[in-house]
Structures are given as C-alpha cells and as structure tokens.
Amino acid sequence: METIIQQYFDFSIMGDNLDAVLHGFVYTLELSLIAGVLSLIWGLILSVLRQLPGRGAAPIRALAIGYIDVFRGIPMLLIILLISGGLGAFAAEDVLPRWLAIPQWFGLPDNFWYGVFAITITYGAYMAEVYRSGIEAVPRGQMEASRSLGMSHGQAMRYVIVPQAVRKVIPPLLNDFIALMKDTSLVSVIGLLEVVQVGRDVYSSTFNSSALTMGAVLFLLVTIPMARFVDRLIAGQQSKMQRAIP
C-alpha cells in the first residue's frame, strides 16, 4: 500500500515538478482550443459540402465523403507521424516553403502546429458526421419553406437549416471536444512538451509516476465539469422537447 501511494502520490516529486507540469498543461489547453475551433469550422465546411444538391456537385460530395471515410478510419497517432515526417522532409527538399512546412506561428513550436494539423484533419471528419446528423434531423419542410420564399439552397442552409442543426448538435460536439482534448496527449509522440510528455520525462529520471498523476488530475479538472455541462444541456433540450409534444 505504502509503495502504491508513493509511486503515484509522492508529494515532494509533485511539488518539484509542479511548474513543468502546469507549463505542459498550458500547451495541452492551447492545442485543444486552437485545434478544437479549427475542427469545428472544418467539420462544418465538410458537412455542408457533403450536402450540396444537384448533379453538378456530385464530385464534390464524393470527395467530401471519401475524405470523411479515410480520416475517420486512420488512427490519429499515425496521422501525426505522417504529417510531421512528411512536412519535415518537404522542407528539407524545398517542396514546401519553410514557413509552411516548419511553422513557428505565434511563437509556438513546429511540433505544436503539426499536432494542430493532425487533430483538425481527424476531428474535422468526426465532427462533419455530427453536423450531418444535425442537418438531417431538421425537418424537410424547413428547406421547402425556405425555397418556396425564393431562397437559394445556400441561403436556406445559412439562415434556416444550419442554425437549427448547430443547436441540436452542441452536446455531441462538446463530447467530441472532450475526446479531442484527451487525444492531444498523442502529440507527445513527436516530442511536444505537453502535459503527458512532461510526466514521462519526470518518470524516466525518477521512475516515479506522480507527475503523470498530476497530469491526470488536471485533465479531470477540465473534463468532468464539461461532461456535467453537456448533461445539463441535454436534459434542457429534452425537457423542451417534452413541452413541445403535449
């Protein structure tokens, strides 16, 4: 028992590494927020492309569906490795300009941005499917009423369908965001000093897991309130639905 507590909850090691762990967690939060917002936008674009009407848009629809299938089907860890390896090589060969292949934007390191790319590419595909379920849940009559006023398909999507769809999918999108935040730890594989990587470094020099435990606690401090918030949103929506059906 003593050993277990010492392995995971050694307060002197926690205290020594508090700054480093917190610093790593700031990376985790930045990565989550930037990649999360980009995924939300990219997912919406993908889902709208997927719903374009008419025969002329068939190739675009097929591309969007193909993209979503591919990137939902590949582990994100692989995507991270493919991107960092590929972009690094492209910079060396001058295929891509350095500012793009080795991005250092806003003073954040290149492996941070590789992580942002990989998360956005992957979670954009997940979120596109969530948006699609929301768009399909809007009754057909809404599109018909919009079109009967003379709106184009694009206007109907923008002013009528998407605003309703987004409201319906906020809870599942937040769930995806919680998953995204946890998956940022995968970016440690390309050496980003986010919270998990800091914990691993401490472990490899002390063989003690307490810094990792601290990282876990920091995750829970964010994810549990978010999960509760999602539950409340869902409960609110359900009671509203029950009011609508007398």
Add this chain to the structure above:
Amino acid sequence: MSVEAKNELPASGDSGQMIQLKGVKKSYGDLHVLQGIDTEIRRGEVVCVIGPSGSGKSTLLRCINRLEPPDEGEMYLEGKLIADSGQALNLVRRHIGMVFQQFNLFPHMNAVDNVSIGPRQVLDRPRKESDERARELLKRVGLSEKLEEFPDRLSGGQQQRVAIARALAMDPHVMLFDEVTSALDPELVKEVLDVMRELAEEGMTMIVVTHEMNFAREVADRVIFMDGGVIVEQGAPADVLGNPQQERTKRFLGLVLAT
C-alpha cells in the same frame, strides 16, 4: 423567352392569365401521381382543388412552384415559360407564395423574423423596412399581440397565420395553399379560413387544395375535382359541388358531405 432573362416579371395588367399548365406529368417509380394536367388559372381567380387523398392535389401544387420537378409538361407563369435552371426557379418562386399543411415556420426565429427573413435575404430589403412590413402583415392577419413570440408559443391557427404573412411578405402574384387547415384543431380552422377569405376578396390569385367544402362553395370561383392524377371535373362551385356530372365526383362528394 424564359423568365431567366429578366429579373422581374411584368406587373399585372398585360394578360389575364396567371398560370398555365400543359401536359404536366409526375411519377414516383411506378406510381403515376400526375397523369397529364392541363389547366389555366386567371389573374385574381380563386381555384379550390378537391379530391381523395392520393389523387395528386398536393403534388400538383408542389409541381407549380417546383418543389417537385415535373417529369413532363410545360408551365407558364404570366405567359412566360418557366425554365428548369436553379437560378431561374429561385426567381420564379419569389412570385409564388406557398402555405403548408404543417406550417413549417422557422422555430429559431420570432414571428417578425419569420416574416421578414424572405424579403431581407432574397430581395435585399433593409432590416428596418422588412421588419416594419412584417409587423404590418402580422397585424393584418390579426397577430399584432404576438409579434415577438416564437412559433412554439403560438397555437396552430396562429402559426398558420404567421405562415400566410410570411408568404405575403414576398408580394407574390399567386398564393398556393396546401391543405392548410388539415393539421388544425377544429376550433382554430375558422381564423385561418377568414384570413384566406379576406385575401380572396382583395383579389389575390389563389390555388387552394382543401377538404373544406363550405369554403370552396363560398369563396372559390372554380372548383377542380382531381382523382387518380387527372382532373376529373371542374367548373363553378355550385355546379361541381351541387350537381356533379361524373360518377367519381358524385361518389367522393357523397362520402365527404355525408359526415
């Protein structure tokens, strides 16, 4: 020439003809919903379309504003052939108002926004002007107390009157009503029919798919009886409803009027 070439259809006056249908057909797989519809609707005319369910009445309305593209046949709006390109249809639909059985109000907008969104986004009217007009229209359908309410706080009859105001906001040249009282509680039917009656008196061209035989008798200039995807019989309400010539019309009216 198609309407595509011009942004606006000519204002009233040049021709008495509002809508002309020639050989309009529509099938869903093996189901032939419309089997060749030929008819004309004059400017200012109120036409009620009656018939058993599945007779193609609603599909006819939906073909007129191309929510369903017809498989065959031609349609003219104010003498101009309606082309099948998407942009041309967006222009045509501005001139054809439609009211639905299920109201289809936009649930995330209040009554004023429901009515003003069309003119604002489609006709690029400024917000102030379109909102002002929306309030006027809502007053006209008796909803001056409900301007800021959202659809889920309105009764079915009130929602349907907002839907009528929404269609009127586009200044349509013709209004289509698709069984607009069928989803309403009986005590709410009258308030909607009263609004429609007023519109008819003001000279609006209207095509009304309905089961309200009394409304058809009192308001319609002409009644069309449809069955099996064709127009079986048409004429003045007193003739079609009072003295039907066709066997199918008699049977249908016998069933409807018996209740």
